[in-house]
Amino acid sequence: MAQQSEVAASSSWPAQFLHYVSRRRQRFYGIIAIMVVMLAAATFIYGGFATGIDFGSYVPRPKDALPPAHNSGATGADGITHGGNGANGGHPPVQTQIPVAPGTQTQTETGTETQTGSGSGQSTTQTQTQTQAPAVQVQPGIPTKIWQILLPKSSSKSKDNFVADPKILAETPTWLAKNPDYTYTLVGQKGGDEFVRKHFGDNARLVEAYTQMPNVGMKSDLLRYLILSAEGGVYTDTDTVALRPIDGWVPEKYRDKAAVVVGIEFDRRDGPGWTDISHWVQFCQWTIAASPGHPVFGKMVDRILASLDDLVAAHGVPIGKLGKLDSFEVMNSTGPAAFTDVVFAQLQEYDPSLSDTKDLSYMEEPKLFGDILVLSIDGFGMGQPHSKSTSDGSIPEDALVRHLFSGAWRGDGKKRRM
Ligand SMILES: *[C@@H]1O[C@H](CO)[C@@H](O)[C@H](O)[C@H]1NC(C)=O
Numbered sequence: 001m002a003q004q005s006e007v008a009a010s011s012s013w014p015a016q017f018l019h020y021v022s023r024r025r026q027r028f029y030g031i032i033a034i035m036v037v038m039l040a041a042a043t044f045i046y047g048g049f050a051t052g053i054d055f056g057s058y059v060p061r062p063k064d065a066l067p068p069a070h071n072s073g074a075t076g077a078d079g080i081t082h083g084g085n086g087a088n089g090g091h092p093p094v095q096t097q098i099p100v101a102p103g104t105q106t107q108t109e110t111g112t113e114t115q116t117g118s119g120s121g122q123s124t125t126q127t128q129t130q131t132q133a134p135a136v137q138v139q140p141g142i143p144t145k146i147w148q149i150l151l152p153k154s155s156s157k158s159k160d161n162f163v164a165d166p167k168i169l170a171e172t173p174t175w176l177a178k179n180p181d182y183t184y185t186l187v188g189q190k191g192g193d194e195f196v197r198k199h200f201g202d203n204a205r206l207v208e209a210y211t212q213m214p215n216v217g218m219k220s221d222l223l224r225y226l227i228l229s230a231e232g233g234v235y236t237d238t239d240t241v242a243l244r245p246i247d248g249w250v251p252e253k254y255r256d257k258a259a260v261v262v263g264i265e266f267d268r269r270d271g272p273g274w275t276d277i278s279h280w281v282q283f284c285q286w287t288i289a290a291s292p293g294h295p296v297f298g299k300m301v302d303r304i305l306a307s308l309d310d311l312v313a314a315h316g317v318p319i320g321k322l323g324k325l326d327s328f329e330v331m332n333s334t335g336p337a338a339f340t341d342v343v344f345a346q347l348q349e350y351d352p353s354l355s356d357t358k359d360l361s362y363m364e365e366p367k368l369f370g371d372i373l374v375l376s377i378d379g380f381g382m383g384q385p386h387s388k389s390t391s392d393g394s395i396p397e398d399a400l401v402r403h404l405f406s407g408a409w410r411g412d413g414k415k416r417r418m
Contacts, residue, residue: 138259140371142246142289144182145233146175149220151189162189171404174242182233182246192223199230206301209308213334214322221285221334225300232292239406240287243399249289250373251366259371260296261289262343263380263401265336267361267387276328278337280358285339287380287401296372300342307333347372365398375400 150169152162169186176184187195196210210226213219224235234246250258265284266277290297308319311333315322331337340357348354350370360367363376375398377389382399390396 138291138294138371140255140257140259141291142234142250142261143232143292144179144246145231146179146182146184146246147187147224147227147231147233147235148172148175148185148238149187149192149223149235150238151192151216151220151223153216168238171239171241175236175240178242178245179247187223187227192219195223195230196226200226205305209305209319212318212320214319214325215330218330218334222301222304224285224288225297225304228288228290228292229294229297229301230292232290232294234289235287236401237286237403239404241402241404243395243402246289249400254366254368254373257368257371258373259291260294261373261375263287263375264360264363264377264387265381265384265403267363267377268358269361269388271386276331278328278332279340279344280356281340281360281363282336282357283340283343283374284380284403285336286403294371296343296346299346300339303338303342304334307338343372346370347374 148169150164172184172186175182185191193211196207200206200210210219210222213222227233228235236242249261262283264281265286266274266279266282268274268277268280308322311322311325311329312319317323325333328337344354344357347369350372354360354369360374363374366373366375366379368374377384377387378396378399380401380403381387382390382396383402385391390399395402
């Protein structure tokens with residue numbers, strides 16, 4: 001009874017409303033009402049597209065890629081296909097040290113000493129281990145922090161009040177559940193801006209590069225290196241699944257030595273070269289673990305700034321006007337090709353016998369070089385149809401993370417899964 005009268009009451013309000021209007025007006029208001037509903041629906045749908053986010057991850061695309069032999073000459077001619085042309089990819093040796101950690105003395109490009117970070121106690125672990133010594137002392141071990149980045153696509157009209165579909169974070173609980181006592185931070189646009197200002201605010205060039213980044217994927221790339229440099233912990237893309245607790249990532253025997261953990265995403269082995277992959281073995285940057293202040297991230301920032309200079313020179317426009325870059329330009333400026341150059345150069349510093357990333361091919365188990373632990377393909381790169389990655393549906397023993405490859409960084413708006 002009560003229910004019925006409620007229904008009756010709720011269905012009577014339009015009747016009451018319509019009671020006030022004439023027949024003719026009823027039709028008029030009816031049309032207005034339909035238009036309002038249609039407008040609302042259109043806004044909703046458009047908003048859904050406009051707020052599409054970019055995972056900011058560089059997924060190797062061997063699936064789409066063709067071995068050079070099958071490619072049209074165009075690809076080879078513009079220098080995109082180049083199988084394993086050395087660790088440095090023709091990049092000049094890193095000259096400058098960008099601030100790597102709060103309270104660390106570092107050198108800027110002009111050779112003047114600057115001090116980064118106020119050391120205002122935002123991270124006690126850091127301030128204890130980072131001294132004013134010119135050589136950066138990096139403490140082994142990974143701080144108990146997990147970072148993800150969620151930035152609105154550059155094209156989003158509603159960038160300032162960007163709200164993502166919660167489904168984007170569907171895998172995040174795997175990280176939380178497997179890593180109690182780790183702090184978790186989802187860095188958005190505002191947080192990213194603030195982070196850069198707070199930790200690197202006195203590096204005008206870097207702030208400019210961050211602010212002007214031609215696309216959100218590149219911005220997300222730069223931000224992850226800066227976060228790991230200043231705070232350390234684990235950075236992982238939002239489309240990754242945690243398979244094992246982070247505490248167990250570094251094998252026992254390396255725990256007092258490893259300060260950075262990187263994974264392999266591509267290992268050419270004895271196969272042909274792939275479009276857009278310039279190294280024989282490429283590291284991924286969808287997941288990276290690090291102790292704060294490791295020089296590899298400062299060098300990565302230097303590399304990004306150098307790459308931006310090169311791109312600006314090549315295209316003849318300022319950073320902010322670079323607009324659409326091709327996928328290799330992105331991968332080779334902020335993405336995995338650039339990351340591989342820098343990490344491999346660091347490995348070579350530790351082990352001069354390394355001459356090419358090919359020397360890391362066929363790795364079957366994690367290997368420590370200096371303080372950098374390199375995982376074999378399944379560590380971060382399981383489930384891919386290449387590189388001898390385990391992709392039979394099973395989860396191998398040494399798999400730590402599963403990447404779902406749902407990033408839409410190429411700007412074609414299509415989500416792809418492998
Ligand atoms: C990658 O980028 C670096 C830095 O901009 C540049 O020196 C190098 O030539 C590029 N590599 C290729 C293969 O284009």
